Amino acid sequence: MSRVDDDFLDACQKVEELYTRLNNSTIRKIYAYYKQATVGDITGKRPSVLRLRERIKFESWSSISGMSKQDAKIAYIDLVNNLNFDGDEISCDEREARLNN
Numbered sequence: 001m002s003r004v005d006d007d008f009l010d011a012c013q014k015v016e017e018l019y020t021r022l023n024n025s026t027i028r029k030i031y032a033y034y035k036q037a038t039v040g041d042i043t044g045k046r047p048s049v050l051r052l053r054e055r056i057k058f059e060s061w062s063s064i065s066g067m068s069k070q071d072a073k074i075a076y077i078d079l080v081n082n083l084n085f086d087g088d089e090i091s092c093d094e095r096e097a098r099l100n101n
Contacts, residue, residue: 008037008073011080020089029079032060036072041065 015022015030022030035042042061047054064072 004070004073004077007077011077014080022083026079026083028056028060030076031057032064033072033076033079035061036064036067037069037076040069 012034019027019030042058042065044058046058046062049055064075067075
């Protein structure tokens with residue numbers, strides 16, 4: 001494993017432990033970089049507006065389409081290392097409710 005791979009796994013663990021303290025915008029960026037780093041470019045059709053959550057995820061991921069997996073890992077690591085985790089915790093249900101407002 002490379003140093004970038006090790007740092008990426010560490011950053012993933014940090015997000016897993018502290019994601020309830022992140023805002024929706026940051027969650028979308030983290031999701032996009034993670035998917036690009038682990039899967040590559042998004043495929044498939046854009047979900048309908050009626051499937052809001054899936055559409056937001058699609059839009060986030062597709063916004064960095066073309067980025068290499070390695071560059072996405074580095075961007076993910078940089079983003080996580082510069083996050084402020086001092087915010088209040090928020091539940092997944094409350095986060096979802098904020099998406100609809």
